[in-house]
Amino acid sequence: MSSKPIAPDSGLQQLVDAGYEVEMRQQHLLVHRVPYVTADKQVKLGMMVCLYLQSGGSVIPPDNTRGDTHQVWWAGEYPCFADGKPMSQLENEHTRQELFPGCTIDHRFSNKPFGTNGYQDHYQKVTHYANLIQAQARVLEPLATAQTGRLTIAEEGTSVFRYADTASARAEIMTTSARLAMEKVAVVGLGGTGSYVLDQLAKTPIHEIHMFDGDLYMQHNAFRSPGAATAEEIDARQFKTEYFHGKYDAMHRGLKSHPYYLDESNVNELQGFDFVFICVDKGAARKLIFTYLLAQGIPFIDVGMNLQLVKQSMKLLGSCRVTIATPERNDHLEQCVPTDDGDEDVLYRQSIQVADMNALNAQLAVMRWKQHCGFYQADFDTNNMLFSVNMPSLARQVPTVETQP
Structure with a gap:
């Protein structure tokens, strides 16, 4: 007292x-x-x-x-x-x-x-x-x-x-926001989409947010990530995890930087996490992480984007995807997510990313996580969402319910 x-x-x-x-x-x-x-x-x-x-x-x-x-x-x-x-x-x-x-x-x-x-x-x-x-x-x-x-x-x-967090207090949703207070959440990959996922998670009461990425923060990253990097910050050639730690530590105490890729030698570092966001551009890495998380019973969301340039019109078309998997429901992964680097539909196959699509991909992923936590109401238990920019439309897949004959 x-x-x-x-x-x-x-x-x-x-x-x-x-x-x-x-x-x-x-x-x-x-x-x-x-x-x-x-x-x-x-x-x-x-x-x-x-x-x-x-x-x-x-x-x-x-x-x-x-x-x-x-x-x-x-x-x-x-x-x-x-x-x-x-x-x-x-x-x-x-x-x-x-x-x-x-x-x-x-x-x-x-x-x-x-x-x-x-x-x-x-x-x-x-x-x-x-x-x-x-x-x-x-x-x-x-x-x-x-x-x-x-x-x-x-x-x-x-x-x-x-x-x-005066925003939640003013809106009188402190109890609802508290449902997001997981102990440990990981963001694997801090590229265009992963950095926007981090931006949203940093505004939630998660105790620890772990960032995994072995890439440096380069000039092209500045054009597809939140905020505005200075020329000096780009020239510093920091690891992405260190750059974003410096940005978001000003708001959230629980950021943890892991400036390296996850592979067979260290994927077990995900042990004990409550949830994982997978934002990588390699099918083999995605498959490795999937296998480990499913074996550990850890729920996760995988994101993907596929933009292509139509040369006749010089316009972009494509989609972004959000797929959630839980220990109870994960048999849709093979159908929804490419895990072969040679797959024709592999993520970023033309390496085209645009900040607004990255941000939308991340927002859909975080909103789906918040439904999983009970923050948002979910009238449909959606396994997979696909937004098509040229329509524009949002398709969702829900699990089928078997009926007894």
Whole structure:
């Protein structure tokens, strides 16, 4: 337990000084032990929760214009007047839900001081709601108060992010986002598509993201990967894994660089991973990795792109593919994925890549992974997706269900 204040704090230090039991977790401010009256006229203790958003090291005040609002959540029974009638002036919605792991609320309140549009800081916001609610408890128990003086300010645990994920907090999807918090995920191959996969994974709460690639980051890579490399960064001739580690370490703490290819001598380094993205351009390497992951029971997604130049029109046509395999369903791989370097349909057979197709290939792959994790709803258990740029269209393959005669 710590009484260390956080500055700038948008009124937090005032709450501490006033004796409120406050805690910061997952971009939310929790106010514990607020006395209230239940419908059967008992005095109980509830918890008030509101957004506590940070931006650039500062706390955003709840002014109802910059992402925070004048509303709060409540964990407990609905507060009533001293006579047991509900406090209707607080009412907004009644939905029990988990705001983020470890924090479940029962109600949402909406109330503002008369003649105002919002609150200047969190002290004003918390005390307004607390005074309304606990005033009724004091009718029955005159000494009831949320200002217990018991400090419960909690330091945030070490996050995978260098700065807080305020996007998920503002959207109220912290619990859903937590489903993506796998321990170890690998991206094998950081070319055009693999680098965009990394870009998206770095914005998720995966604990460790391992990058495998033995290539150097060259000038042509700059035109088919996220962001904008400087001329100096290109001239440095870094390994791709080191270059991207330098870029994304500014956001995500859990990046691990492996500046070499996977082969028969080291493919066992994938042991113990929760998920693997395979973004390679060699059929033999893909087959080796497939074989190992299937034997280990590790789910994975393989991506592929096939763009060709039609010389008569000097236009490009082709497709990008996303294929998922799990220990339960993988018999479609041979049909969907080329694993022979001599195959006519081998990935990148004309070595044509374009950043937008690379990015789309990666986005489809990450979205399919998020469905696998339960982040997105999946009405169809799609094994294979193929986007054709010349149509444009997205074809999907779902597993067939055998019926009993």
